[in-house]
Amino acid sequence: MPPQLNVNIAGIKLKNPVLAASGTFGYGEEYSRWLDLNQLGGIVVKGLSLNPHQGNPPPRIVETPAGMLNAIGLENVGLKVFLEEKLPFLTRFDTAVIINIWGKEVADYVTIAKELDSVREIAGLELNVSCPNIKKGGISFGTNPDLLMELVQAVRSQLTRLPLIVKLSPNVTDIVAIAIAAEKSGADALSLINTLIGMAIDVKTRRPRLANITGGLSGPAIHPIAVRMVWQVAQAVKLPIIGLGGIMNSSDALEFIIAGARAVAVGTANFITPQTSIEILNGLRQYLVEQKIEDVNELVGSLAV
């Protein structure tokens, strides 16, 4: 019998634990030429805001050792265009659609969450809390437990239907404190990690390589940090965890699951090999068969320390 791959993330039923990470899979349509979207456990859509957002000027990306920095600046089409033009395409596939949302103040998040709560085709919301809170002097929502609790409570109270996933920023002293804050304030699940803040300089011109000066580091370089954070958080909270950060192959994905993640998301690897998620899924199946594990859920958090 083939191994059982269904997982449940706070009520979101995924037919397998492999998702496409926000911001790295466009609106799904960009990759539909390269792989069968039906095979994915789910797709987390590019960070959506109420109004369209143009993002940062170029250059927006730069390669780094085993990683890349991006400063896209959350460019997106905005809620209206998304619902009218992008969502209908996604709903043609048998895969869970999770919407990553962001705002500059609590009210932004609340409004978009409320609007999306009634959209039947959506399986869940993921809160991107790496954005600076303009009302609080630009401190990122995700680096301060109090700000985070305020945000999560406000959003949670608007939702009647959708599970709320809070996506944690790794740029913190104590990821566990942040995770507990999210749990206490009503998060239904956690995903981690978002990108680490980095910077690269062109020594010839003595200018930053990104127009935004700093950017978010992603890719295999950050995998060990992400696995560590998932493991730490899994010890401390009961919420289901989506693990991500530098997953390039099934072994990378398995590290997250063994550390305590119930699902994983593939980010930067999509850019390099669009079929990475499918390859991971195949590798996962093979591993479960070899290890004689019937259900992927048995593997979650099974690290022997």
Next chain:
Amino acid sequence: MPPQLNVNIAGIKLKNPVLAASGTFGYGEEYSRWLDLNQLGGIVVKGLSLNPHQGNPPPRIVETPAGMLNAIGLENVGLKVFLEEKLPFLTRFDTAVIINIWGKEVADYVTIAKELDSVREIAGLELNVSCPNIKKGGISFGTNPDLLMELVQAVRSQLTRLPLIVKLSPNVTDIVAIAIAAEKSGADALSLINTLIGMAIDVKTRRPRLANITGGLSGPAIHPIAVRMVWQVAQAVKLPIIGLGGIMNSSDALEFIIAGARAVAVGTANFITPQTSIEILNGLRQYLVEQKIEDVNELVGSLAV
């Protein structure tokens, strides 16, 4: 005329700005077969404690994408053996000797600092503050500004002669707040960054790859994070900065200098190519000539944003 390479770090006169980083260059002697130690600006010796320390059980290291995790556990010969057996070798060379010290409580640091202050052959102390403070429930000295201030003040007050470099941990929400705390409490210089905490799992055995479970991530993978932190700190404090993290070549080193570091230190790269520091020095000279910069000090913090 060849470019001027002397730099001054809080009174430590370095004939060039390239140091060997603590823990990656042993006690110097291990590398003396492979390069001329006289050519180095300075050597930061392996983290020293009052008493000898055995460190963690193996496995202690694991390779990661463009990086490595280490959990050596600060193995060292202790102050006495260091002074008797290791220092005499180092003082044979024309290079600044900086001692990286650590402890489990403030008193440990204070005692060793006091002892070293009178040792003429030493040019400076570097405080490794990534260690957990056993009196404060294991919170690392370097992640809490109050703990850090207490430590730095206590050590500073013992020193009559030696400049005090505080080496910052990158595992914090706000590196600038930590840097300012160090400055306020009497640090003479800063060095950053130490390693990021990471973890790797052997999916076959479902065990951590390090006996210590987690370890410190170093190598090119962390370079963008380190450059970002040096840049942020250089904006906020007046202290001279030693930049390190993932330096593999002169271009990597130049990024730190342009971002605001007055000197750099080479860590993991020593393991791969023992002559890296010399190559960096040559590359630095060539760059200065090409860019028609007469003194490396002119380059410090010259980023055009």
Next chain:
Amino acid sequence: MKCRVITNKQLNPRYYKLTVLAKEIADQAQPGQFVMLQVNSGFDPLLRRPFAIHRWWDGGEIEILYQIAGKGTRLLSQLCAGAVVDILGPLGKGFSLPLTGVRPFLLVAGSIGVAPLLPLAQDLISKQVLTPNQITLLAGGKSQADILAVQEFGDLGVRVKICTEDGSFGQKGLVTDLLAPLLQTAPSPVFACGPTGMLKAVAELCRQYQTPCQVSLEAAMACGVGACQGCVVKTQAEHADFKFQRVCCEGPVFEAEKVIW
């Protein structure tokens, strides 16, 4: 798509030509489109590299003309016949071909920028938009070594004018020095590819002489398929000061007058 290397030939110290078997790409390629090539399966370098499709054949071979720019292209140059590379493509929106040519066309190449212009010339001729002698290639570069594919254009019967900054081949000067007098005598549609500075100067000339101009732009790319938003360029927008368009899918070819340089 895994593709086998047929040849990887050094043309001169800085330039190479890579031929691989990539039937699906050859079957669909359009002039001005590109591929994303993974130089090896490791993480160094991590990202794919974009290259214009220079030539392709019914048999399924495609050819890439490339210059050693850094780590990735250096590794690429070390691949031997028989090696396997992973290629994604064809990608992007190539040149828009007018159905008939009312006037002679000018193709303007800055060194390696000549790569996507050869299939454009071929297509114009084979679709009988123009006769070969109605097409002129203006090829510029720093030095003789930067003037590429001249033979191939000659074989098509296209007229070729050359200039180099050091005068080592053709006229001494910039390619815009060749272009300006031609546009002055007879404004013709221009198709250009090369460094951004050159493209900007070409666009400015075309604006001045009010002749249509298509430029193939470069940008740092992560995905090449429109997913990451990494490769944007600022362009004119209808109801705003500007908009960002993705070079990888809304380009790489843009109407020069729409680009905000």
Next chain:
Amino acid sequence: MKCRVITNKQLNPRYYKLTVLAKEIADQAQPGQFVMLQVNSGFDPLLRRPFAIHRWWDGGEIEILYQIAGKGTRLLSQLCAGAVVDILGPLGKGFSLPLTGVRPFLLVAGSIGVAPLLPLAQDLISKQVLTPNQITLLAGGKSQADILAVQEFGDLGVRVKICTEDGSFGQKGLVTDLLAPLLQTAPSPVFACGPTGMLKAVAELCRQYQTPCQVSLEAAMACGVGACQGCVVKTQAEHADFKFQRVCCEGPVFEAEKVIW
């Protein structure tokens, strides 16, 4: 030290033999020493890989016998003659040779562990510590393909006894099954290299029969020169429960009885 590859020969699907020109290393090498080899100049993999020096010649060639274990050795196997690899060495403390052999010696190899034992046998013979027929190699492995360098030992005149876990070559069983009866009849000094589990079992047998045993250990290494403290193994200490010793410089060869397994 940059070294040119002379040959890189596949012995069977999993094993290769690499010969490079490395005069300085060949001039200094001692049996049981190793080198740190950088398989390529990129960051993937980042660290050097340790390999025993299997053979060396006055001309300056050194030979490494290696198995495909993962990414680094796979890349190594793809190097062609003429390629350049960076090698650091010779490193570590090799086998300690007694000045005279009072009894026959037993060399015990677990598959690739045979690599450093060949130069040991050579040295014992050339230094006239023993005659070839006083040395016996016990070589074990999973299967026939894991039994290596038998020819070379035979050429020296050394006696060779083989066993494999699947019985495909020599006696069926573990190398300790060969060793135990030999030690029982005549306890002889043992020199062993192979997987840790095997070494532990060999050490236990030698302890039982009170015969000296030197083992060449493996450990993950970063620097290979004693600087990082990454490669330690637990050993007996005089005034403490144990101490950590560095496999790269205090080893890789240790007296088996000093190792805390």
